[in-house]
Amino acid sequence: MLIITCPWCGARPEVEFRYGGEAHIARPADPSALTDAEWADFLYNRTNPKGLHAERWRHIHGCGRYFNALRDTVSDFFVTTYKAGEKRPDIDASSGGSK
Amino acid sequence: MADHSSHDPLAGIPFDRVPPSGRYGAAGEPGVTVSTTDTPFIALVVARNGFAASVAARLGRAFGVEVADRAGAAISAASTVVGTGPGRFLVLSTIEPDLEGTLRALLGAEAAVSEQSDASVAFNLTGEKVPDLLAKGALIDLDPRVFLPGHAATTVIAHIGVTLWRVHESGWRLLVARSFEASFTRFLVASGAEFGLALENGTAGRG
Numbered sequence: 154m155l156i157i158t159c160p161w162c163g164a165r166p167e168v169e170f171r172y173g174g175e176a177h178i179a180r181p182a183d184p185s186a187l188t189d190a191e192w193a194d195f196l197y198n199r200t201n202p203k204g205l206h207a208e209r210w211r212h213i214h215g216c217g218r219y220f221n222a223l224r225d226t227v228s229d230f231f232v233t234t235y236k237a238g239e240k241r242p243d244i245d246a247s248s249g250g251s252k
Numbered sequence: 253m254a255d256h257s258s259h260d261p262l263a264g265i266p267f268d269r270v271p272p273s274g275r276y277g278a279a280g281e282p283g284v285t286v287s288t289t290d291t292p293f294i295a296l297v298v299a300r301n302g303f304a305a306s307v308a309a310r311l312g313r314a315f316g317v318e319v320a321d322r323a324g325a326a327i328s329a330a331s332t333v334v335g336t337g338p339g340r341f342l343v344l345s346t347i348e349p350d351l352e353g354t355l356r357a358l359l360g361a362e363a364a365v366s367e368q369s370d371a372s373v374a375f376n377l378t379g380e381k382v383p384d385l386l387a388k389g390a391l392i393d394l395d396p397r398v399f400l401p402g403h404a405a406t407t408v409i410a411h412i413g414v415t416l417w418r419v420h421e422s423g424w425r426l427l428v429a430r431s432f433e434a435s436f437t438r439f440l441v442a443s444g445a446e447f448g449l450a451l452e453n454g455t456a457g458r459g
């Protein structure tokens with residue numbers, strides 16, 4: 154089982170968490186000004202990288218809070234977790250999975 | 253083949269009923285005693301944005317305990333304040349029937365307060381073997397050398413959401429949603445039978 158570090162509760166088992174999709178996707182300030190293609194891009198298109206991925210997780214069976222994680226999509230290794238609202242840590246793919 | 257059904261401490265007990273009070277499993281001095289006879293008044297306090305520290309301080313002053321905005325249980329004779337998440341506190345009291353009103357008056361606009369007295373069942377677990385019992389269902393480290401008196405966690409035990417804290421050296425308290433009382437008691441009985449388990453049920457809710 155994966156151990157995921159909640160920024161508030163510390164290291165907890167994977168089953169306490171739910172995945173919340175890609176992180177750092179800002180809702181457009183004025184949706185009515187967008188074309189259908191731009192709106193569809195916001196709604197549906199995701200980066201789906203091979204390697205480091207910034208994503209939202211929710212500690213649903215613990216404190217209930219959303220937070221962000223940098224996970225390597227190849228190795229499933231959680232490089233780091235950080236609170237919602239904080240900037241994506243400046244870590245490149247080469248450091249993923251090295252621990 | 254031998255009939256093993258007689259070794260099942262839950263044999264004959266309907267799965268949707270709370271097992272009756274009594275002794276289960278190994279004979280002799282019980283390794284674990286489970287009681288739900290204490291029915292504290294419970295309220296949930298959720299601090300509004302930016303007020304978590306202030307709410308913690310007010311709760312601490314009002315109940316005469318040290319409260320911080322982190323996971324932990326601050327325990328006095330009549331009340332307990334448990335941090336369950338950032339800015340979230342469960343308050344338990346044995347002497348304040350209008351706990352919700354008291355907290356509203358204390359915290360004003362700094363927090364949302366909701367009455368939770370009948371939402372949860374409070375299990376008191378005492379005995380040498382409690383950590384061994386909980387280890388069968390918990391996924392976090394509850395080793396008594398790591399999880400010390402005053403430590404608290406909101407987690408999953410036997411697939412059921414639990415807020416638990418260690419009250420003293422051999423005493424633990426677990427809050428479980430009331431609809432899971434039968435299932436969770438069955439887990440406790442099945443897991444504690446090898447140590448000998450004494451169960452004392454309370455009444456179901458305050459009505």
